[in-house]
Amino acid sequence: MTELDIAEVAHRAGIPASTLRFYEEKGLIASIGRRGLRRQYDPGVLERLALIALGRTAGFSLDEIARMFAPDGRPRIDRRLLAAKAEELEGRIRELSVLRDSLRHAAACPAPTHMECSTFRRLLEAAASGAVRVPRKRAPRPP
Incomplete structure (x- = not known):
């Protein structure tokens, strides 16, 4: 080619x-x-x-x-780095799953208001304590 x-x-x-x-x-x-x-x-x-x-x-x-490329340009991928990233993603998936489930509950909750829903209140407390991270938007990719 x-x-x-x-x-x-x-x-x-x-x-x-x-x-x-x-x-x-x-x-x-x-x-x-x-x-x-x-x-x-x-x-x-x-x-x-x-x-x-x-x-x-x-x-x-x-x-x-x-850093995942050798000086000659060939891939040189550190398996430990991949494993660490996979663990990081696993933690993020768990956080997002809890957030998703809580929001779904809040959307269908029979409580008169969200502030009267114990599940929603727990979600608020978790967010206030930093236990639930707000998903960040990715920085724009280079032009």
Whole structure:
């Protein structure tokens, strides 16, 4: 397979060319040259971009993802880091499940008001104590 230009990589990876340039600035990917003004990439960049996307979806930072590649560009994924992230996600899933179940109860609760519902009151107390974290919106991805 021949080299791919930035527009083709962006199209195939489903991300804007600006993200590719940002990833290149961060050292996550590297172009192999230029044809005119357009950056050219080895077709293997698509697999690397898929690994980056998987890492982002799992909640890894770009710096953490960068450390998952050896200097020669091959994946070097720390299994302990993966296990720790899986545990972190498991905890978050438990928190969100409790929150989901509490909200479902509050939506169907026969109490005259939510403030008279003991389950809803417990949810409020947990939120006030920090035991229930409010889901954070992810920071926008780079342009």
